[in-house]
Amino acid sequence: MAPAGRMVAVGVDLGGTTFNAGVVTPDGELIAEQSYDTPRSDDEPLALEAAACAVGGIMEQAAIKPDRLLGVGVGIPGPVDPRAGIVKQAPNLHELDGANAVEIISGQTGAPVHIGNDAFCATLAELRWGAGRDVENLVMFTLGTGVGGGIALDNQVRRGPRQIMGEVGHIIVEPGGRRCGCGNHGCLEAMVGRDGMVDRAVRLMEQGMPSLLEERSGPRHEKLTPRMISEAAHDGDELAIDVMATAGHYLGVALCSCIVLADPDLIVLGGGIAAAGDVLFEPIRRTVRHRSMISGFDVSRIVPAELGNQAGMYGAAALVFDAQGAE
């Protein structure tokens, strides 16, 4: 339980199927956490109403009086306008497009509300309380179905005037390569996101390279996922190791660009396949060692994220404390 009288924030990390909410102290201590199903609708922003409902419940669960709630932070899976409090576009929660999240949630909870993009929140969480807590400048990559990220300079996560700073998934690493969801070709996300990884593994199997994945992925490889590839690489599977090495190479190339652009103290890799360990980190570090000539970047400063899938929730809570500090 929080020491008597201290203020807390509630962080909410919204997702298309579930969301979680947590009560967090200014030191990053998690007092209570709960996961919920995300209610869906074609045109009503039910997820925002559910998030607002969760705030009261989680405060009660933490046994903290409502007058100690400093504010609510909400991580949104898509681009937002944080000043206006508006969700610009949420591909996995499209009924939120254009919704004023701050108005809806503060209307229901009576608390100040701040919103942020989920990758922004994850970066902020790692900067404040995770792998980056001892540095002021970092670049974060979140590896999943897509590739997100964020850049922190002077202890602040920056987004730029058009909110695109840190969109590392759209750094071009292979001109003319696979088509990306953004319409471009050869973006990092196209090469090392879910589809890029799976496509490469399937192509190698079709070329006759033997693999444990043949049996594990179903007759038409329809069950194949990046996690399965990283597990097979752990088991010593040559094909899976090849796929991870290729992903590591492309990530390394993108990191080299980030190093000269942002001059980070630390590079943090989070999300599903970042848990793969050396099979991914070795090729990344090798690429950076060989290609980041002027920086002399110490490749041991490329590290895994520490907050796992709680990063979004922690980061949402951190939005509240940061806003308080800025006033």
Ligand SMILES: [Zn+2]
């Ligand atoms: Zn792209």
